[in-house]
Amino acid sequence: MNAVTSIVAIRGFTHHFLKASAVCFLLLLSWLSMPAYAQALSVINGEKTTTLSTDELRQQSTTTVTLFDPFQGREVAMRGLEFRRFLVDQFGEVPPALHFTAWDDYEVTLSGWDDPKWLMVTEEDGEPLTLRSRGPLRLVEQSYDDQRDIENLREFNDWIWMIRSIEAQW
Numbered sequence: 298m299n300a301v302t303s304i305v306a307i308r309g310f311t312h313h314f315l316k317a318s319a320v321c322f323l324l325l326l327s328w329l330s331m332p333a334y335a336q337a338l339s340v341i342n343g344e345k346t347t348t349l350s351t352d353e354l355r356q357q358s359t360t361t362v363t364l365f366d367p368f369q370g371r372e373v374a375m376r377g378l379e380f381r382r383f384l385v386d387q388f389g390e391v392p393p394a395l396h397f398t399a400w401d402d403y404e405v406t407l408s409g410w411d412d413p414k415w416l417m418v419t420e421e422d423g424e425p426l427t428l429r430s431r432g433p434l435r436l437v438e439q440s441y442d443d444q445r446d447i448e449n450l451r452e453f454n455d456w457i458w459m460i461r462s463i464e465a466q467w
Contacts, residue, residue, distance in 0.1 A: 335400055335433050340387050341464035347387070351433045354378065355419045362416065362439050368431075368456075374422050380415035380436060392465035399459040400428055406466060407455065414439050417460075431458035 366373040394408040426432020436457040
C-alpha cells in the first residue's frame with residue numbers, strides 16, 4: 298500500500314510541478330517580451346498614427362544636459378531631443394495641447410509646449426532608458442529656475458515618464 302501511495306503522490310507532484318513550470322515559463326516569456334513593446338512611440342495626429350522606434354529617436358538625440366534629477370536625488374547626464382523641435386517636425390507646428398499615454402496606462406493632457414526648455418530624454422548617463430528607469434522616453438525641463446524647490450517633488454508633476462504615445466489636441 299505504501300508503494301501505491303508513493304506512486305500517486307509522485308504523479309500528483311509531477312502534475313503540479315509541470316503546471317507550475319508552464320506558468321513560470323509563460324510569465325518569463327511575457328516579461329521578456331515587454332521591452333519589445335516599449336521600443337516605439339506612437340505619434341497621433343487626428344486619424345494618422347506614426348510609429349517611431351526608440352532607436353531612431355536615440356539616433357536623432359543631439360542635446361545633452363546634466364541636471365539635478367529630484368526623483369533620483371543626484372546630477373544626471375541626459376541626452377535627448379529638443380521637444381518643441383520634435384513637435385514641429387511631427388505636426389508641422391506645436392499643437393495647443395498634447396495627450397500623453399504612458400506604458401503604465403497613465404494619461405494626461407497638457408498645454409504650453411511651445412517652449413524650447415523641454416527635452417524628450419532617450420538616454421541617461423550614457424544608457425538607453427528602459428521601463429525600469431522611467432523610460433523608454435521621458436519629458437523633463439532642460440533647465441529650471443530657483444522657483445522650483447528640488448526637495449518638493451510635487452514641483453515636478455509636469456515631468457512625464459514612460460511615454461508610449463503623444464496625441465495632438467487641436
